[in-house]
Amino acid sequence: AAGVIQSPRHLIKEKRETATLKCYPIPRHDTVYWYQQGPGQDPQFLISFYEKMQSDKGSIPDRFSAQQFSDYHSELNMSSLELGDSALYFCASSLGGGLGYTFGSGTRLTVV
Amino acid sequence: DAKTTQPPSMDCAEGRAANLPCNHSTISGNEYVYWYRQIHSQGPQYIIHGLKNNETNEMASLIITEDRKSSTLILPHATLRDTAVYYCIVRPLNAGNMLTFGGGTRLMVKP
Numbered sequence: 329a330a331g332v333i334q335s336p337r338h339l340i341k342e343k344r345e346t347a348t349l350k351c352y353p354i355p356r357h358d359t360v361y362w363y364q365q366g367p368g369q370d371p372q373f374l375i376s377f378y379e380k381m382q383s384d385k386g387s388i389p390d391r392f393s394a395q396q397f398s399d400y401h402s403e404l405n406m407s408s409l410e411l412g413d414s415a416l417y418f419c420a421s422s423l424g425g426g427l428g429y430t431f432g433s434g435t436r437l438t439v440v
Numbered sequence: 441d442a443k444t445t446q447p448p449s450m451d452c453a454e455g456r457a458a459n460l461p462c463n464h465s466t467i468s469g470n471e472y473v474y475w476y477r478q479i480h481s482q483g484p485q486y487i488i489h490g491l492k493n494n495e496t497n498e499m500a501s502l503i504i505t506e507d508r509k510s511s512t513l514i515l516p517h518a519t520l521r522d523t524a525v526y527y528c529i530v531r532p533l534n535a536g537n538m539l540t541f542g543g544g545t546r547l548m549v550k551p
Binding site: 384 | 481482483484485486489541542544
């Protein structure tokens with residue numbers, strides 16, 4: 329079965345640079361979620377979109393923005409990167425905003 | 441959301457049943473119990489959810505006490521690949537779609 333696809337798998341950026349993470353949900357899923365997981369921490373909710381509109385917002389820094397496109401894929405844009413942004417970033421998708429998400433394998437961002 | 445309490449860690453012998461408890465004594469009537477797990481550095485994986493009846497799927501069984509103040513996730517025949525952090529999350533069905541991960545149980549399945 330098709331899963332949630334995230335790209336890239338790994339990303340290394342320098343401080344103050346920008347990064348864009350991409351997420352392709354399971355076909356026909358209309359809701360996308362983004363989570364951040366720092367080293368040794370639990371996943372933290374950042375933001376979600378339902379039918380291309382922002383639906384929930386968590387602890388997402390103002391330096392980050394995200395959107396969901398007409399084909400339902402989503403991008404997380406991160407600017408003015410800081411060392412503390414180094415983390416695993418997970419995208420998940422579901423149908424109709426249900427809580428039985430399917431998560432992707434994540435993007436590991438390292439800021440140096 | 442209701443607060444949940446889980447033991448920080450548990451061991452289980454391979455092939456035996458793993459019973460993971462979760463206390464949610466302040467759960468309200470419209471809140472569901474969800475279980476997720478995260479195998480090291482992989483994306484969290486949805487396991488099962490329930491409201492008040494016991495539930496079973498191909499991965500696990502969920503037993504919810506009659507007063508709904510606690511539940512147990514049962515992996516009937518644990519394998520080494522079930523070694524993971526297991527999260528019990530209580531959430532209303534229609535109160536937004538944010539999951540709060542925290543305080544899970546690190547299950548170690550040993551040969």
